[in-house]
Amino acid sequence: MNKKAREQAVQAAQLRSALADQVMRQRERDDAIRAWQEKKAQQPGWLGVGLLEDSRDVAKRFGGPKTGAMVSGLSEGGAAARAGIDTLDIILAVGGTTVDKASDLAAIIAQHSAGDEVVLTIFRYRELQEEQVTLHLGAHPTWVQENPRPNE
Numbered sequence: 653m654n655k656k657a658r659e660q661a662v663q664a665a666q667l668r669s670a671l672a673d674q675v676m677r678q679r680e681r682d683d684a685i686r687a688w689q690e691k692k693a694q695q696p697g698w699l700g701v702g703l704l705e706d707s708r709d710v711a712k713r714f715g716g717p718k719t720g721a722m723v724s725g726l727s728e729g730g731a732a733a734r735a736g737i738d739t740l741d742i743i744l745a746v747g748g749t750t751v752d753k754a755s756d757l758a759a760i761i762a763q764h765s766a767g768d769e770v771v772l773t774i775f776r777y778r779e780l781q782e783e784q785v786t787l788h789l790g791a792h793p794t795w796v797q798e799n800p801r802p803n804e
Contacts, residue, residue: 666796697764697787700730701737711742714773720744721754734784737774744780745773761787 702725704710708718716722721744724735737743743751746760747770764770766789774781 665763667672670799674742693791695766697766697768697770698730698763698789699732699757699785699787700727701725701732701743702727703757705754714740715778716742717744719750719752720775728740731785731788733770735772735783737772737783737785738776740776744774744775746770748773 679689701723704722704724710722711717711720723732723737723739723741723743725755726737743757745751746757749760751757751760761770766785766787770785770787772783772785774783
């Protein structure tokens, strides 16, 4: 093998090595991104509201709808509080998905991850409004107060 052929063989080997390194780095980046996405998907979104399971009696007093999830409390610094949701708001939909009762809201929010932005359709002061909320990271489920007694 002459000198020129050896130089070409060395260059070819160096090129193969550089390409192999580049492919390995790309695979490592892809694996890191995939792991981050999987981890993000496993981090539940949290709205930070307390709800009345059966709010029909209370809603009726305020001229509200018969369906939805009435907010009975807010977690300080929670996603809902930061977005301007207030007690006695009735959440009727999340991203266009209808909320018939409090357990529906919890199930819908559970389908989202921390950091997701959702639009809540709410009933407040006899008007429909929409509020955009960025869900927080939280292992805290939306809690529900079942069958409240509005006179107490």
